[in-house]
Amino acid sequence: MIAETMAGIALVKASVDGIKKAITTCNDIGDIAKYIDGIFEGEQQIQKKRSKAQKDPFAVNTIAEETINAKLAQEHMQEMKNLINMRFGAGVWEGIIAERARRIHEQKEAEKQERIEKRRRHKEFVHNVEIGGLVVAGGCVAIAIIVALVMFL
Secondary structure, three states: OHHHHHHHHHHHHHHHHHHHHHOOOOOOHHHHHHHHHHHHHHHHHHHHHHHOOOOOOOOHHHHHHHHHHHHHHHHHHHHHHHHHHHHHOOOHHHHHHHHHHHHHHHHHHHHHHHHHHHHHHHHHHHHHHHHHHHHHHHHHHHHHHHHHHHHHO
């Protein structure tokens, strides 16, 4: 678990360093996009780590480590916000955040719609199997009646 947190904070720090080196020479946001992705991924790893239960979730060192790493990630995110807004103009970072949130929402919505459609197809399949079973059962009953009539007449 500690390695996961260290990987998350290390990814954030490496991404910050990469942006700091490239920010003055890049011509557009695409030149530092991979570093921005790294920041989000590292921050997400840290948040996942915080939300997972551990062997001793009440240990002070665990709580302190999680809290400090989350604060460090927030500081780095704020620093990147300032650097990117200063380089590319006010509101660029907010635009990145908003676009990312929109895409995440769209992805979740698409997954939700896919689950709904899958459930609908399953219900339709079950309904068709039930109807098919009733038709087969009805046919068997009809054949049994015909056979009984032929044998007893």
